[in-house]
Amino acid sequence: MTTLPPNKSTNVRSVLEYVPYFRGKIFAVHVEQPLVNSEELVDALLDLDALQEIGVKPILIAEGLDASALYEHTRVCEMRSALVEAPLKGGQLVRERVREILGRHQIPVVASGRTGSFDTDSIHLAYTLGASKYIALLNDHKVPSRDGHPIAAILESEVAGLSGELTHRELLDQAAEACRAGIPRVHLLDGKMRGVLVEELFSEEGVGTMVHTDSYREIRPLKEEDIPELLSMIARSVVDSKLVDRNYEDIAAKIDDYYVLTLDDSIVGCVAVYPYPEHRSAELGCLYIKHRHEGRGYGRTLCEFARKKAEEMGMNFIFALSQSAVHYFRDRMHYAEFSRDSLPPERLRALELSGRKSGVFGLRLK
Missing domain, CATH: 3.40.630.30 (Gcn5-related N-acetyltransferase (GNAT))
Structure with missing residues (x-):
């Protein structure tokens, strides 16, 4: 069952409106290493399982060289998942393995092989598979803000010109670069927030920061x-x-x-x-x-x-x-x-x- 944040309730009508729009789409979800063994990640995994039930095709990418711990968590959550034995830096053969697992209606769980939430191999995988969203689950509340206010959504072309007191500017720049690489929507989310995927994906404004190409608004x-x-x-x-x-x-x-x-x-x-x-x-x-x-x-x-x-x-x-x-x-x-x-x-x-x-x-x- 999809989990909800304790102090919020997601509008059911909004959820139903998004279901046909999301069906058949690939979402690449990158998990920062400190989150892999966190309690909050279980909520995100259960939500990904629910997304798969409505036709979304998730890919789970673990930061670093080893995805086995993340894979074990998906098994505990009874997700239809499969471990990709080699990290993405292995190149074309690894990407083909991810594609094969997606094609048999399982969630590929793969290691990036590198540090950071926006390494070139993870972005390249998302682009070559035609992902409509790249979702970075971040540790330590790293969602960007401007002058003390959260940045809900911003055009990729407007990131460079942002002024004011900004937090986590480097993440905004990396997300904008991912958009320029061909990914329409990049979401920066607080991985420690319970129910963050539901609140972000099933409401127009969301709870994180979305960097997007022109077609969002x-x-x-x-x-x-x-x-x-x-x-x-x-x-x-x-x-x-x-x-x-x-x-x-x-x-x-x-x-x-x-x-x-x-x-x-x-x-x-x-x-x-x-x-x-x-x-x-x-x-x-x-x-x-x-x-x-x-x-x-x-x-x-x-x-x-x-x-x-x-x-x-x-x-x-x-x-x-x-x-x-x-x-x-x-x-x-x-x-x-x-x-x-x-x-x-x-x-x-x-x-x-x-x-x-x-x-x-x-x-x-x-």
Whole structure:
């Protein structure tokens, strides 16, 4: 059974959302030598066993010359594992042995043959096998932070430019280098934290540091299959009269105007850009961030995206209508307050018919 940290409970819905995404993927898990005989490692091994049950293909890499102790722990945990007799520095034949064990639905347990969590042989193995994740289980709480705050996720391309008071900078640099070597996601995790794999892998923000390539966070056009998710996401704000009520058909009719913010392919926010080309204006609408992701700057990111999209359309003015987010648009996004006469006539008529007492906030784009 998958273990959970004593003070946390993983959202079951989040877990179920990730299961099809993880199925069939290879996760290379590197274990620092001091963790091999720790009590906490048992939790991680049980979680890896559960991951294998849902279709993940784990590889266990022990730091150093000998993986036999780590292999014995997997046997005690009744995992479907097999020991690779030689360390990875043995070259191509060892990598082929790892591939063979994976192919028969067992977890290969192999020694790196070297020190450190990011030795070249371990990274090369992960890349040649097409691993989607490289997970470093670290000893002594070595997860990086910046100015006293954990770094949850960072683009590989942004690591070099990080400033401020950083801890464990060398690990960030090594993780970024692993991304450049072809691994999409590199996770730096505290191996002494119980349930760390579950908390990291089955939530969008995680509990460690993830260094990733560009595809982790993106804003993309809404797809028709996303509409039910969007409707359920904004329902609370509709009930609270913070957003205009929309149904499936309303959104489908203007689907090209909607965009979603995703983290690791999971939708966490949305925005719409409705064009009024005759008046060289665009409306920023349906701005929403899921509750558990508020306060992370995603709303600002979507507003900036909407502004740039309006500029690409050749618009001179972008506006938002709101009666509940006055502080946000006026004081945080620095939108100026305008009279209703500044709206395109058809939008003004629709607003008046709705009876909503929304204010008009906008930016001149040119």
